[in-house]
Amino acid sequence: MVGKSQLKRIRRLHQKKYRNELGLFFVEGKKTVQELLDANLKPFEIYYTEPNFFSKIEDNYFQITPSELKQVSQLKNPNGVLGVFYMPDLTEVVFDDWVVVLDEVRDPGNLGTIIRLCDWFGIKNLVCSKQTVDCYNPKVLQATMGSIARLNVTYTDILKFLEDTSLPVYGAFMDGDSVYTTKLPVVGILILGNEANGISKEVENLVAKKIAIPQSKSQTTESLNVATASAILLSEIRRR
Amino acid sequence: MVGKSQLKRIRRLHQKKYRNELGLFFVEGKKTVQELLDANLKPFEIYYTEPNFFSKIEDNYFQITPSELKQVSQLKNPNGVLGVFYMPDLTEVVFDDWVVVLDEVRDPGNLGTIIRLCDWFGIKNLVCSKQTVDCYNPKVLQATMGSIARLNVTYTDILKFLEDTSLPVYGAFMDGDSVYTTKLPVVGILILGNEANGISKEVENLVAKKIAIPQSKSQTTESLNVATASAILLSEIRRR
Numbered sequence: 001m002v003g004k005s006q007l008k009r010i011r012r013l014h015q016k017k018y019r020n021e022l023g024l025f026f027v028e029g030k031k032t033v034q035e036l037l038d039a040n041l042k043p044f045e046i047y048y049t050e051p052n053f054f055s056k057i058e059d060n061y062f063q064i065t066p067s068e069l070k071q072v073s074q075l076k077n078p079n080g081v082l083g084v085f086y087m088p089d090l091t092e093v094v095f096d097d098w099v100v101v102l103d104e105v106r107d108p109g110n111l112g113t114i115i116r117l118c119d120w121f122g123i124k125n126l127v128c129s130k131q132t133v134d135c136y137n138p139k140v141l142q143a144t145m146g147s148i149a150r151l152n153v154t155y156t157d158i159l160k161f162l163e164d165t166s167l168p169v170y171g172a173f174m175d176g177d178s179v180y181t182t183k184l185p186v187v188g189i190l191i192l193g194n195e196a197n198g199i200s201k202e203v204e205n206l207v208a209k210k211i212a213i214p215q216s217k218s219q220t221t222e223s224l225n226v227a228t229a230s231a232i233l234l235s236e237i238r239r240r
Numbered sequence: 241m242v243g244k245s246q247l248k249r250i251r252r253l254h255q256k257k258y259r260n261e262l263g264l265f266f267v268e269g270k271k272t273v274q275e276l277l278d279a280n281l282k283p284f285e286i287y288y289t290e291p292n293f294f295s296k297i298e299d300n301y302f303q304i305t306p307s308e309l310k311q312v313s314q315l316k317n318p319n320g321v322l323g324v325f326y327m328p329d330l331t332e333v334v335f336d337d338w339v340v341v342l343d344e345v346r347d348p349g350n351l352g353t354i355i356r357l358c359d360w361f362g363i364k365n366l367v368c369s370k371q372t373v374d375c376y377n378p379k380v381l382q383a384t385m386g387s388i389a390r391l392n393v394t395y396t397d398i399l400k401f402l403e404d405t406s407l408p409v410y411g412a413f414m415d416g417d418s419v420y421t422t423k424l425p426v427v428g429i430l431i432l433g434n435e436a437n438g439i440s441k442e443v444e445n446l447v448a449k450k451i452a453i454p455q456s457k458s459q460t461t462e463s464l465n466v467a468t469a470s471a472i473l474l475s476e477i478r479r480r
Binding site: 109113116117120121122143145146180213214215216217222224225227228229231232235236238239 | 349353356357360361362383385386420453454455456457462464465467468469471472475476478479
């Protein structure tokens with residue numbers, strides 16, 4: 001049996017404010033919940049509509065009715081499992097590899113994709129401006145899969161962070177030099193900007209080198225989406 | 241004044257069947273409508289809630305009330321403009337450049353991103369299996385921006401298409417050779433597969449060379465999303 005206070009808590013976790021207050025977040029779907037369990041994230045409570053979803057039912061696993069799940073889900077069609085997890089502890093940003101910095105990335109799908117890409121390419125540290133969408137937003141988590149457990153995601157004043165670093169700072173710009181011909185160091189910082197406005201003026205002042213992905217001459221596409229641009233730039237960093 | 245038959249037609253265009261029957265499709269939002277107009281796609285009818293959205297009101301532009309727009313929109317919060325366009329004429333697939341082939345890409349956002357990427361990298365021809373999501377699906381168009389007007393998107397029996405081609409056929413696989421060290425020709429075919437299952441067995445039999453994006457050793461991300469994989473592979477093709 002699921003109590004009203006439990007349902008109320010999950011509904012609260014839709015909001016960033018309560019996620020931070022409680023140090024908890026939730027994801028939906030058997031596959032995503034299982035991925036977070038496999039990645040050793042600590043479950044606070046797991047809810048399931050069918051007992052055969054899990055091979056072993058722990059003390060903090062609760063069967064929930066489909067209509068209760070619908071009340072707390074953020075999906076139009078909830079799919080049977082919802083897991084509440086403890087936020088993992090953050091570690092200090094270590095400067096022994098490339099660090100990705102996000103300047104106000106707002107779209108949850110984009111942040112989720114960038115987290116998954118960082119994980120794929122073995123980037124350990126993602127530093128986000130405070131205006132960047134919350135990485136524990138359920139829509140972000142839907143796109144990251146288990147990657148969130150393997151990445152150190154920090155929210156901070158990135159101006160201060162960039163002022164303090166001794167690493168070379170690269171930024172993605174429409175009018176930068178071609179990334180294909182730019183020499184990239186073994187360790188550095190890559191900044192990606194907001195979906196509509198790119199990297200802000202204040203942050204731009206702290207960029208040592210502007211890089212760009214060359215466009216085919218005849219085309220007129222305005223820009224690449226920030227997540228696909230990240231894919232290409234991280235691939236270039238790792239390829240060499 | 242907007243007639244009931246007009247509203248009914250737009251609602252029908254939510255379905256692929258009627259889009260193909262009428263040779264029409266629709267997009268929403270001032271920016272996207274303007275992009276299609278700028279890309280010289282022929283408008284059938286344009287609907288707007290505020291007359292000052294357009295500098296010139298043509299005969300086939302109609303003012304619509306917000307509540308009427310809500311009835312025909314597929315967005316939760318319609319944003320003032322909806323444009324119905326004629327589908328552009330398709331041209332024959334010309335084999336003077338790389339051709340991208342999609343084997344059952346199902347997610348509208350992924351197809352939209354791939355279309356935008358092809359446009360960015362100057363790929364003219366996208367050949368889709370019949371099970372691939374319709375490129376005139378409104379959610380696809382939301383992600384393509386104006387790119388749909390500059391690309392030749394064909395739906396066909398890709399097995400037959402691949403059997404008939406004389407171009408070298410490359411396919412994206414998890415266990416392929418590193419794309420970074422694979423020699424890529426000036427002209428070829430790149431196949432990308434389904435989100436969950438990758439490239440199907442039948443299609444795999446027609447692939448001459450399997451390529452992959454190398455993953456950082458220590459990581460365990462299952463796979464890259466097909467749209468981000470496309471970004472990296474097309475970048476590799478164009479970089480050389």
